[in-house]
Amino acid sequence: MADQQEIPEGTMQNVLDQESLKWVFVGGKGGVGKTTCSSILSILLARVRPSVLIISTDPAHNLSDAFQQRFTKIPTLVHGFNNLYAMEVDPTVEHEDMGSSEGMDSLFQELAGAIPGIDEAMSFAEMLKLVQTMDYSVIVFDTAPTGHTLRLLQFPSILEKGLSKIMSLKSKFGGLFSQMTRLFGMDDEFGEDAMLGRLEGMKDIIEQVNMQFKDPDLTTFVCVCIPEFLSLYETERLVQELTKFEIDTHNIIINQVIFDDEDVESKLLKARMKMQQKYLDQFYMLYDDFNITKLPLLPQEVTGIEALKAFSSHFVTPYQSLCSSDPVERLERRVSGLKQQLEEAEAELERVKRGK
Numbered sequence: 001m002a003d004q005q006e007i008p009e010g011t012m013q014n015v016l017d018q019e020s021l022k023w024v025f026v027g028g029k030g031g032v033g034k035t036t037c038s039s040i041l042s043i044l045l046a047r048v049r050p051s052v053l054i055i056s057t058d059p060a061h062n063l064s065d066a067f068q069q070r071f072t073k074i075p076t077l078v079h080g081f082n083n084l085y086a087m088e089v090d091p092t093v094e095h096e097d098m099g100s101s102e103g104m105d106s107l108f109q110e111l112a113g114a115i116p117g118i119d120e121a122m123s124f125a126e127m128l129k130l131v132q133t134m135d136y137s138v139i140v141f142d143t144a145p146t147g148h149t150l151r152l153l154q155f156p157s158i159l160e161k162g163l164s165k166i167m168s169l170k171s172k173f174g175g176l177f178s179q180m181t182r183l184f185g186m187d188d189e190f191g192e193d194a195m196l197g198r199l200e201g202m203k204d205i206i207e208q209v210n211m212q213f214k215d216p217d218l219t220t221f222v223c224v225c226i227p228e229f230l231s232l233y234e235t236e237r238l239v240q241e242l243t244k245f246e247i248d249t250h251n252i253i254i255n256q257v258i259f260d261d262e263d264v265e266s267k268l269l270k271a272r273m274k275m276q277q278k279y280l281d282q283f284y285m286l287y288d289d290f291n292i293t294k295l296p297l298l299p300q301e302v303t304g305i306e307a308l309k310a311f312s313s314h315f316v317t318p319y320q321s322l323c324s325s326d327p328v329e330r331l332e333r334r335v336s337g338l339k340q341q342l343e344e345a346e347a348e349l350e351r352v353k354r355g356k
């Protein structure tokens with residue numbers, strides 16, 4: 001068993017320091033803390049980057065809950081910031097405006113229907129296209145639980161396959177294809193060429209983004225989990241899939257860790273701590289080449305900007321048990337923590353003043 005004491009504690013500082021990063025995905029099993037962690041990461045990035053956008057691609061959108069502010073599919077400035085924007089997109093409904101013209105609908109839907117996932121892929125591509133033009137310094141994705149996220153990352157290849165399928169249909173049926181479009185009452189604007197043009201354009205963006213997603217200088221995937229069996233299992237699956245898609249991942253956040261710093265009398269807590277330790281050891285063993293950041297389980301939820309900011313200190317300073325050290329050490333640590341908070345508050349004040 002790995003001895004916790006000997007392993008240097010990791011932090012998320014590496015993500016804040018990597019200035020070249022453009023896309024940061026945050027994913028993991030349902031309810032482990034993806035929204036909390038992506039929100040905090042976006043807040044921390046906003047301190048070191050000119051502009052940050054956080055996007056939720058989870059149909060259950062909970063950025064609004066985390067920040068306690070309503071967001072829509074249009075990037076909106078987060079209260080109290082001048083460079084942090086948030087938006088919530090729903091990959092499952094966007095495509096409805098895709099084939100709004102009659103005639104095109106039937107044929108296009110017919111074709112699209114033959115390629116599973118292509119409509120979702122198209123709306124994801126539309127969203128990425130939009131985001132690309134907006135020129136944010138870094139974009140953080142709060143993704144939906146694992147299965148959905150992995151599907152999202154497969155979209156580029158789905159779209160590519162779909163396009164080549166349609167192209168081959170076109171060449172096979174040649175004139176018949178255009179006769180059909182006329183028959184279906186499509187004018188030039190919505191006809192076959194327009195449709196193919198649109199798909200072609202989409203393919204370019206998808207290829208470009210796909211290349212960026214596979215570039216570890218530009219993209220990384222942060223896995224969030226909790227120290228439990230199912231989460232460990234899911235993390236391994238996620239890491240393997242990401243490797244398959246050639247998407248960089250080297251950070252694991254283990255959330256909801258129960259630390260031994262209070263007088264833990266409760267049998268239940270003690271038992272859970274023991275259980276957690278078993279899985280923590282396994283995480284450290286399996287992912288010895290990852291940055292592992294542990295976050296404490298709080299007695300209360302982490303909602304609202306103030307709570308998120310307060311919790312953010314654990315992203316940059318490893319959690320240290322308070323009971324195992326002597327009083328001098330404990331106070332020194334407290335003073336340095338407070339100093340850091342003061343520095344951060346001062347830096348932020350400066351930024352807010354400059355923004356006015």
Ligand SMILES: Nc1ncnc2c1ncn2[C@@H]1O[C@H](COP(=O)(O)OP(=O)(O)OP(=O)(O)O)[C@@H](O)[C@H]1O
Nearest residue numbers: 030031032033034035036256296297298300301302
């Ligand atoms: N370390 C923690 N201590 C206490 N509460 C936490 C902690 N981390 C997250 N929470 C709370 O747990 C709940 C779930 O967290 P969060 O919404 O971030 O998870 P999620 O992975 O995004 O969930 P979903 O899969 O539903 O999107 C929230 O109410 C959040 O405030």
Ligand SMILES: [Mg+2]
Nearest residue numbers: 034035058062
């Ligand atoms: Mg969430």
